[in-house]
Amino acid sequence: MDFAKTLFLNPPSWEGFDGGAGSRYQAKREIRSFWYPTWLAQPAALVPGSRLVDAPPDDLGREQVLDIASGYDLVFLHTSSPTLRGDTELAEALKNRKPDIRIGFVGAHAAVLPAETLAASEAIDFVCRKEFDYTCREIAAGTPLDKVDGISYRREGKIVHNPERALIHNFDELPSVMDVYKRDLTIENYAIGYLRHPYISHYTGRGCPAQCTFCLWPQTVGGHTYRAKSPEAVAREMEHAARLFPQTREFFFDDDTFTAYAPRAREIAKLLGRLGITWSCNARANVSYETLKTMRDNGLRLLLVGYESGNQKILDTIKKGVRLEQAREFTKNCKKLGIVIHGTFILGLPGETHETVRETIEYAKEIDPFSLQVSLAAPYPGTELYRQAMENGWFSSEVSLTGEHGQQTAALEYEGLSREEIFAYVEKFYKSFYFRPRPIARMVREMIQDRQVMKRRLREGIEFFRFFQTRQAVS
Numbered sequence: 001m002d003f004a005k006t007l008f009l010n011p012p013s014w015e016g017f018d019g020g021a022g023s024r025y026q027a028k029r030e031i032r033s034f035w036y037p038t039w040l041a042q043p044a045a046l047v048p049g050s051r052l053v054d055a056p057p058d059d060l061g062r063e064q065v066l067d068i069a070s071g072y073d074l075v076f077l078h079t080s081s082p083t084l085r086g087d088t089e090l091a092e093a094l095k096n097r098k099p100d101i102r103i104g105f106v107g108a109h110a111a112v113l114p115a116e117t118l119a120a121s122e123a124i125d126f127v128c129r130k131e132f133d134y135t136c137r138e139i140a141a142g143t144p145l146d147k148v149d150g151i152s153y154r155r156e157g158k159i160v161h162n163p164e165r166a167l168i169h170n171f172d173e174l175p176s177v178m179d180v181y182k183r184d185l186t187i188e189n190y191a192i193g194y195l196r197h198p199y200i201s202h203y204t205g206r207g208c209p210a211q212c213t214f215c216l217w218p219q220t221v222g223g224h225t226y227r228a229k230s231p232e233a234v235a236r237e238m239e240h241a242a243r244l245f246p247q248t249r250e251f252f253f254d255d256d257t258f259t260a261y262a263p264r265a266r267e268i269a270k271l272l273g274r275l276g277i278t279w280s281c282n283a284r285a286n287v288s289y290e291t292l293k294t295m296r297d298n299g300l301r302l303l304l305v306g307y308e309s310g311n312q313k314i315l316d317t318i319k320k321g322v323r324l325e326q327a328r329e330f331t332k333n334c335k336k337l338g339i340v341i342h343g344t345f346i347l348g349l350p351g352e353t354h355e356t357v358r359e360t361i362e363y364a365k366e367i368d369p370f371s372l373q374v375s376l377a378a379p380y381p382g383t384e385l386y387r388q389a390m391e392n393g394w395f396s397s398e399v400s401l402t403g404e405h406g407q408q409t410a411a412l413e414y415e416g417l418s419r420e421e422i423f424a425y426v427e428k429f430y431k432s433f434y435f436r437p438r439p440i441a442r443m444v445r446e447m448i449q450d451r452q453v454m455k456r457r458l459r460e461g462i463e464f465f466r467f468f469q470t471r472q473a474v475s
């Protein structure tokens with residue numbers, strides 16, 4: 001079969017912006033970090049001869065990307081709500097350079113707002129909705145657009161929506177993304193503060209059975225059924241990855257909730273144990289001691305855990321499905337087993353007040369994960385939180401989902417709690433948590449044990465303070 005010369009592109013945007021093809025939180029953070037463009041790597045693995053360009057971590061600017069892209073006939077560009085305007089301008093510049101190039105937009109924003117995304121510019125020939133792996137392959141193989149499920153496109157001046165594409169259920173059929181990573185990415189350019197460097201992240205499955213109202217991927221692309229590779233396929237892929245990237249110090253499973261089906265997580269852990277690799281994953285704060293122990297005994301180092309709030313009513317409102325008591329117990333178990341936790345919290349969720357923010361800060365200090373990150377509620381189109389915000393008038397009129405340089409910003413506000421106050425609480429939260437003897441001692445110990453960590457932490461410390469200084473200068 002002949003395939004078009006195809007480029008999968010995570011476009012450049014604001015400097016250090018990690019919101020595009022891999023990140024579930026689409027904003028620039030206090031500390032420079034980059035996730036892998038897994039969503040693009042998967043179709044790239046299905047299209048022979050294609051290339052994946054991840055502009056932000058490779059520091060590729062607009063002109064460099066235009067030079068590369070004009071050597072292709074078909075471009076799939078991963079867009080996001082905050083970057084749509086810039087991505088559209090890039091598509092227009094590319095069409096000016098090479099009028100016969102075909103450009104399709106993919107990603108959560110295109111999935112939930114296909115007509116609006118197409119309407120943004122005539123330079124966009126089509127958008128792919130929901131899971132787009134096989135959609136990309138069919139288009140690259142020359143299938144006429146009217147025969148391709150899961151796309152919206154223009155025909156005779158009108159926007160046409162083809163039928164939905166069925167979600168993928170047999171994940172073992174999908175080729176590994178590791179060969180694409182090896183061919184097209186520089187893994188040393190990817191860093192996440194709490195993961196060892198260099199790290200590699202990818203998905204072994206998609207979808208999450210939980211119903212959190214703010215969460216992007218399950219509500220827009222992946223759905224609420226966890227569809228995943230078999231444990232044997234995961235083990236084969238990891239063995240391959242360890243051979244391809246011997247320098248990797250940690251593998252991260254970025255599945256929405258890797259632990260959603262505990263027997264599978266345990267089975268995979270046992271197979272990974274034989275490979276002797278260090279790994280980490282996303283987890284909800286409700287994993288049993290038995291499962292945690294099996295995972296720890298087989299190379300698990302760290303869990304990324306969404307606690308979100310220290311107020312039960314807020315957790316119930318956002319449908320987190322985890323009780324504070326459960327999360328306390330889970331955290332204690334992790335500590336007992338020596339599993340490191342990076343906890344994530346969100347400020348500005350529905351029901352937030354000055355008092356609930358205080359409760360959340362105190363809760364974080366009480367359970368005391370190894371490290372944490374504080375995000376601002378981000379109501380992306382397609383999520384229940386977005387719908388609620390529109391219905392209840394919670395959107396602050398002046399702001400969008402990110403600030404003018406792509407940094408996270410408070411988009412929502414409530415009676416008695418302004419967006420400025422919510423934003424200011426982020427810094428307060430970080431300071432209240434980190435400026436205590438225990439976290440400081442932990443960090444110092446970690447830095448003494450590993451010189452590479454010391455260098456990174458010092459750099460991150462500078463970035464962290466610069467971020468807040470810049471913010472103060474702006475506000």
Ligand code: SF4
Nearest residue numbers: 208210211212215256
């Ligand atoms: S458990 Fe995590 S991945 Fe699943 S819906 Fe909630 S926030 Fe999203």
